[in-house]
Amino acid sequence: MQYLEILVKIRKIIRSINLESKKIQKEFGISIPQLLVLQYLSEQADYKASGKDIKNYINLNASTVSGIVHRLEEKGLVARLPNSKDKRGMFITLTAKGADLLKESPTTLQEKMSKRLKSLSQKQIEDLNSSIEILTQLMDAEDLDAAPLITMNEILTSD
């Protein structure tokens, strides 16, 4: 297995997710990243969070989050609240409309993925989880310049 093959295969995974995201977008008018933001907000106290919180959760650039929130706002699924404690930032909160959409729309994706995950045993799901962990490390751009993976073997030999 060479690095090129790995890259091409990962590209395929990315593509599949993009396609699924666009499919959901067509069906529900919302993308997976947008859905993840709504989901995250629904789990927060008072259904609100700062842009920074969202950025940390979905691990995206501030400008990307800005765009996603903007599009969610246009659809009336989230709203902005001023943050009186820190006027630089603002709170993004889930609207009732957003909560409604969250109740209905994600089932499709959730069901599809659940169906597949259910066909796996607990052990297999654990393996999948650690595989993703390994991939994350393997591809971690921020650490690519640093020393070779230290924890890789730990993860791999832990099964």
Add this chain to the structure above:
Amino acid sequence: MQYLEILVKIRKIIRSINLESKKIQKEFGISIPQLLVLQYLSEQADYKASGKDIKNYINLNASTVSGIVHRLEEKGLVARLPNSKDKRGMFITLTAKGADLLKESPTTLQEKMSKRLKSLSQKQIEDLNSSIEILTQLMDAEDLDAAPLITMNEILTSD
């Protein structure tokens, strides 16, 4: 492990690859998808291939390939040749400049990934390979509507 966690983790992998791609772009003026196209062309007879071949290799939409080739052409790394046998299509061929760039630029990524892959045993690399295979299947958008994974267990139990 729930589906949301998996999605978020995969998003992180995607992000890492994007970041690495942009880093390479800044350093060498070329992105990973563009690099994959050059690499593919370098392996073909007469260093040429049709847009369709490229599309099949990197698994992207025709319009995406069109854009990538366009940008490679602007940089003088590939050139278009008319296909006299089929005037609808055209051949894309690697230029000398493209071959030069290929010789120098990818080493960085290649070295980085190789360094990491070398820290793994053959068995571990095989595991990684099958993990990617499983992920590919798990996320395969085209098959998401079809029956639950049939080959999943086969792959998983084959190790």
Add this chain to the structure above:
DNA sequence: ATTAAATAGTTTCTATAGAAACTATTTGCG
């Protein structure tokens, strides 16, 4: 207390990515 540094977000720019609509050929069917 004033000013420099850090932080939160936004805007602009560019690339990847795909869908849909389109053009131009080629194939195949009657």
Add this chain to the structure above:
DNA sequence: CGCAAATAGTTTCTATAGAAACTATTTAAT
């Protein structure tokens, strides 16, 4: 043969994604 269907690419549109430059605030440091 002639016309419909399929195929190869391109163009337009929209979304994700990040970098860089920017604004506005807050924190920290002298």
